[in-house]
Amino acid sequence: MLGLLLLLVVQSITTALPLLLKQAIDVANGSAIEGTDKLTLPLKLPADPRDAIALFCWVIAALAVIGWAVNFGMRWYFTSVSRRVEADIRRAYVEHLVRLPLRFFHERRVGDLMSRAINDVEAIQRFLHQAFRMTLTGLLTFFLSLTVMCLIDWKLALLSLAPMPIMVLATNAVAGRVRDGYRLVQEQFATMTTRIQENLSGMRVVKANALEPRQIDGFARLNEQYVERNRALVVVRSLFFPFTGFLNGISMVVLLWLGGLRVIDESLTLGAFVAFNAYVIRMSRPLMMLGRMVDEYQRAVASLARIEAILQYPPEDRGSGSDREIVGEVELRHVSFAFPGDETPVLDDISLRIPAGDTLAIVGRVGSGKSVLARLLPRLLEPTSGEVLVDGTPVSAMPVAALRGAIGFVPQDSFLFSETIRENLLIGLDAGNPKADDIAPPDSTQAVAWAAEISQLAGDLADFPAGYETLVGERGVTLSGGQKQRAALARAVIREPRILILDDALASVDTHTEERILEGLRGIMRSRTTIIIAHRLSTVRDADHIILLEGGRIAESGTHDELVALAGLYADMHRRQSLNQELGDL
Amino acid sequence: MAPEESTRNGRGLDLRVLGRLLLYLRPYAPWVGMTLLFITIGSLARQAGPLLTKFAVDDHFRPGIKDGFGTLILIYMGLLVLQFGLGYFESWATNMVGQWAMRDVRQLLFNHLQRLPLRFFDRTPIGRLMARNTSDVDALNELFTDGLVALVSDIVTVTTILGLIFYMDVHMGLLTTICLPLSFLATVWLQRVTYGAYQEARTRFASFAASLQEAISGMEVVQLFGSEDRRSRGFADSNDRYLTARLLASKYHSAYFPSMELWGGLLLAVTLWYGTGQITQQQMEWGVLVAMLQYVPRFFMPLRDIAERYATVQTAMASAERIFELVDTEPEAGGTHMAAGQLQGHVEFRHVWFTYGEDHGDDAEWILRDVSFTVAPGQSLAIVGATGAGKSTVVSLLCRFYEVQRGAVLIDGIDVKDWDARDLRRRIGLVHQDVFLFAGTIGDNISLGDPQMSRERIETVARDTNADRFVLRLPQGFEQPVGERGVSLSSGQRQLLSFARVLAADPEILVLDEATANIDTETEMWIQDAVSRLMQKRTSLVIAHRLSTVRTADTILVLHHGQVREMGPHDELLAQQGLYYRLHQLQFNEGDRP
Structure with missing residues (x-):
């Protein structure tokens, strides 16, 4: 509302300026015509024309200054409101995003989600800031100017404005064609981009087959077509602006001609003529902008819809029931899982039970469903059928926060944030502890050091000049695959979880270090439940129980010795790995 | 070093960069010249209105003379038409010159990318190269159309108005x-x-x-x-x-x-x-004041715009620098040797040492160490070894995708460094494990877009490599689009397609990296059949994963940690009970491979 008010003031001032000019000129010219007096400003004019003009000049100057101040306020108002709205939308978007189930992120590409957070929110901001303000300004300018002109001489006003409707029509006609042309150009651009992308990603094949000349020719053709499509657009656009300029010029000519004749006939004052000139110029701009405003509006609406689509996605089920101590008994009852839209189940009727404190190892080839199984426990994924229970309670009937708080999960890809190693480890203390940042330094330092020790990370850190404060990621140190995995392990260990899940988490760690890690873990995991997924059988051989998954089912199960004796898939894997090891030692 | 993203932003105008940019406009110099001329005339004409109003006021309004007033109006109308014409032409030419120059830069970039060595692509993310070719090129366009041309127009406008004001009244001008x-x-x-x-x-x-x-x-x-x-x-x-x-x-x-x-x-x-x-x-006359009052508001608009143009130019300069950086990247080195007629197909590796990094002597991470072998024309060599033994690298070096640090790779006795890279590669048929498909039809993917290749030839090679067995089952046969928006082919089908591709090109040397992915038994048979046909009468290097391939190879080379450990025919190596023997047990126990 304040913005509107300010806008109204700005427009009133700019509309008043030509009127002041008119009056000043008429005073200086000594001509005044009956009937236009109703537009004279309520100023008590000094008798001396020179003094009167001085007064006008002061008023104009004052209005210019005030106009600037109000204009500043108005722009500032619109900008800051639009920026605040932008920030609010972005915040709501991001806050919603972190609450969405993992399934959602599997369906979407990161680039798409980012583009909504950035480009779409910006489109809305731009609309609020520019298009909205300009549309209002345009409308006000148009109607205020028209009113004043009609009050001075309505016939002259209508005649000189006669070309304007043509301008509106032209703008609309062109807007459609430009949109179509633009779409064609965009399509061609996409084709061209795809071609470059293909060329770059297939560069090896291009080179191997000496396809360079053909690729160049092919691209040149697309490139040429792009120019051709642009040419059509250029023609329309190049006609548009000179044409609107031409129409505006016609208005000026009509005004000069008809207005001039009236001035000669002395039915119009020179001042009024000058004022008319000023108004006609002012009115052409908003009409020309019309098309663009409509465009921006449509774009903003589309962007808003894209953001809404995400905001309407139901957030993750946070579970229910009361918090309670989790002991760590895990059970799967006839659990099956299939990804949406995929016929073949990843897990097919799996049942198993791990007594609290036991270690279960899962082996199986890539794609046998091991990782999916591990993700059912912390409810990162929901089974299609069957039940997952912890301490005899279905996980769906537990508060998610409490459940995840009791689980230490070390994922395969050992994702670390671009923060210090210390901060990365402290993430482990986040759950049920919203103020992890506020943990007293000595406690957290101790915990971090302890976790780093268990995961055999401490030795590596000692080699870094910044130690625990070493920054990880693009702007910091690039950790090796093994170091990352050990950091991810430390992050899980630091929370002293009741259930520890290692999802092929030590693959990049050398066997020697792995042994020491497992040794250390055995100490602290004695009373805790552990699930280890691994490819290396040396990792799993000491587990209380081993299952081998094949095609989503438990193909073999037992202890290491039992499975080797079974002479099945596990035994075969075992034989190969021993051979491989021998080979490596050669 | 990988080209880093330039982070400069608005450090002002770099005349060297600007000068280089303007070179791209040289082919369109006549257009640019005309554009600038027309802009100047157009901007001048645009300022005629208030001046004409001055004459109207002084010669007609004040004295009340209607004679000649009509002529004045007609002149005004004439000027408007002129302005319209000039404006149209100027806008058209500006935009088109921008489009043409962009097309040239895009093509230049694309052409240059084709000449860069694979090493460059290994360390440069595709996204970054895409940005060069899209957003940075666009910024250059803006530099020209919204930046330079508009700047000229603004400057002419400001100067014209100032000149006219001076003309009418010197004091006001000052x-x-x-x-x-x-x-x-x-x-x-x-x-x-x-x-x-x-x-x-x-x-x-x-x-x-x-x-x-x-x-x-x-x-x-x-x-x-x-x-x-x-x-x-x-x-x-x-x-x-x-x-x-x-x-x-x-x-x-x-x-x-x-x-x-x-x-x-x-x-x-x-x-x-x-x-x-x-x-x-x-x-002073009244007309002057009336005209002045119209000029004053017109004077400041271009002044304000000049500041904005400056910002546009600055952004564009950063883009230009990034583009130049890419254009200046050293292209793939290459020799000039082109073989006349058929190759014999003699392949030799002579004490080859290779690393993807730098040659630091013993500290370097050598992928190949002192690898030597020869393959006589028409013979076949199977390369076996554990993952990471350096098998694929041998293939890459043969195709001269990378240059060896020490030793030499020779084909028909001539160092691959001295070969014209394209001529060399045309003579080597490379089948990769994961077959890259271009967007297009099956037929296009076999001919690789060679317009000279007849449909009969495509169908023949497809038949000879068993590819037609699945192609003919597709709804549109050889016209079936593949790739992102087409059908998806299984890895076995892709292999067959790539065999057809190679046979169509009819190279003298065959390099085959056998696929390890699961392939159904039927396709597997077709593949084995096609492979043996492809190897006939060609020098062949095969990174072998199939027992059948290894067994029939003339020589087997066992690579281990980048070194040649064993070499000889199948039975001989097996009898040695060495590395090959173990690898054989590990990798070629077909039937129960997990």
């Missing part, structure tokens, strides 16, 4: 001139205060975007560790920090933008005071 440094100062002030603020806002936004991107990628970890609240609070904070920086920049901008109207208003008041005064003293 007065208006005073406004130039004033508005210039305002612009400089804005640049100074907002530069830092915008920079700050940009940095803060970039860090917000980076951390959001990271959180989305690592959402699993965020949720597992219950960090949702903390992350969201972090975002809210950096969002707010961005807002604050952004608002500061906007505040200055809001103050600056209407300031031109302020100057306009003040100048208007002065003009009115001075003009009416002069008129009363009969020093």
Whole structure:
């Protein structure tokens, strides 16, 4: 509302300026015509024309200054409101995003989600800031100017404005064609981009087959077509602006001609003529902008819809029931899982039970469903059928926060944030502890050091000049695959979880270090439940129980010795790995 | 070193870069010249209106003479038509020159990319190269159309108006001139205060975007560790920090933008005071004042725009620098040797040492160490070894995708370094494990877009490599589109397709990296059949994963940690009970491969 008010003031001032000019000129010219007096400003004019003009000049100057101040306020108002709205939308978007189930992120590409957070929110901001303000300004300018002109001489006003409707029509006609042309150009651009992308990603094949000349020719053709499509657009656009300029010029000519004749006939004052000139110029701009405003509006609406689509996605089920101590008994009852839209189940009727404190190892080839199984426990994924229970309670009937708080999960890809190693480890203390940042330094330092020790990370850190404060990621140190995995392990260990899940988490760690890690873990995991997924059988051989998954089912199960004796898939894997090891030692 | 992203932003005009950019306009010099001429005339003509109004007022309005007034109107109309024509041509030419120059730069970039060595692509993300070819090229277009041309138009407009004012009244001219440094100062002030603020806002936004991107990628970890609240609070904070920086920049901008109207208003008041005064003293005519009052508001608009153009030019310069950096990247080195007629197909590796890194002597991470072997024309060599033994590297070196650090790779006795790379590669048929398909039809993927290749030839090679067995089952046969928007082929089918591709090119040397992926038994049979046909009468190097291939090879080479450990025919190696024997047990126990 304040913005509107300010806008109204700005427009009133700019509309008043030509009127002041008119009056000043008429005073200086000594001509005044009956009937236009109703537009004279309520100023008590000094008798001396020179003094009167001085007064006008002061008023104009004052209005210019005030106009600037109000204009500043108005722009500032619109900008800051639009920026605040932008920030609010972005915040709501991001806050919603972190609450969405993992399934959602599997369906979407990161680039798409980012583009909504950035480009779409910006489109809305731009609309609020520019298009909205300009549309209002345009409308006000148009109607205020028209009113004043009609009050001075309505016939002259209508005649000189006669070309304007043509301008509106032209703008609309062109807007459609430009949109179509633009779409064609965009399509061609996409084709061209795809071609470059293909060329770059297939560069090896291009080179191997000496396809360079053909690729160049092919691209040149697309490139040429792009120019051709642009040419059509250029023609329309190049006609548009000179044409609107031409129409505006016609208005000026009509005004000069008809207005001039009236001035000669002395039915119009020179001042009024000058004022008319000023108004006609002012009115052409908003009409020309019309098309663009409509465009921006449509774009903003589309962007808003894209953001809404995400905001309407139901957030993750946070579970229910009361918090309670989790002991760590895990059970799967006839659990099956299939990804949406995929016929073949990843897990097919799996049942198993791990007594609290036991270690279960899962082996199986890539794609046998091991990782999916591990993700059912912390409810990162929901089974299609069957039940997952912890301490005899279905996980769906537990508060998610409490459940995840009791689980230490070390994922395969050992994702670390671009923060210090210390901060990365402290993430482990986040759950049920919203103020992890506020943990007293000595406690957290101790915990971090302890976790780093268990995961055999401490030795590596000692080699870094910044130690625990070493920054990880693009702007910091690039950790090796093994170091990352050990950091991810430390992050899980630091929370002293009741259930520890290692999802092929030590693959990049050398066997020697792995042994020491497992040794250390055995100490602290004695009373805790552990699930280890691994490819290396040396990792799993000491587990209380081993299952081998094949095609989503438990193909073999037992202890290491039992499975080797079974002479099945596990035994075969075992034989190969021993051979491989021998080979490596050669 | 990998080309780093230039981070310069608005450090002013680099004349060297600008000069180099202008070179791209040289082919269109006549157009550019005409455009500039027309812009000048057009901008001049556009300012004729108020001047004509002056004549109307002085010669007709005041004395009340209608004679000749019609002529004046007609002149005005004529000028409008002229302006329209000039405006159309100028806009058309400007935009087209921009499009043509962009096309040239894009093509130049694309052509240059084709000449860069694979090493370059190994370390440069595709996204970055895409940005060069899209957004950076666009920025160059803006530099020309919105930047340079518009700048000329603005400068001509300002100069014309100033000239006309001087022409009408010298004092007013001087007065208006005073406004130039004033508005210039305002612009400089804005640049100074907002530069830092915008920079700050940009940095803060970039860090917000980076951390959001990271959180989305690592959402699993965020949720597992219950960090949702903390992350969201972090975002809210950096969002707010961005807002604050952004608002500061906007505040200055809001103050600056209407300031031109302020100057306009003040100048208007002065003009009115001075003009009416002069008129009363009969020093000035009414028409002059009327014209002046129209010129004053027109004067400041281009002044304001000039500042914006400057910003456009600055952004474009950063893009230009990045483009030049890419264009200046050293292309693949290459020899000039071209073989006349058929190759014999003699392949030799002579004490080859290779690393993807630098040659630091013994410290270097050598992928191949002192590898030597020869393959006589028409013979076949199977390369076996564990993962990471360096098998694929041998193939890459043969095709001269990389250059060896020590030793030499020779084909028909000539070092591959001395070969014309394209001629060499045309003579080597390379079948990769994962077959790359181009967007297009099956037929296109066999002929690889060779317009000379007849349909009969495509069908023949497809038949000879068993590819037609699945192609003919497709609804559109050889016209079936493949790739992203087409059918998806199984890895076995892709292999067959790539065999057809090789046979169509009919190279003298065959290099085959056998696929390890699961292939159904039927396709597997077709593949084995096709492979043996392809190997006939060709020198063949095969990275073997199939027992049948290894067994029939003339020689087997066992690579281990980049070194040749064993070499000889199948039975001989097996009898040695060495590395090959173990590898054989491990890898070629077909039937129960997990």
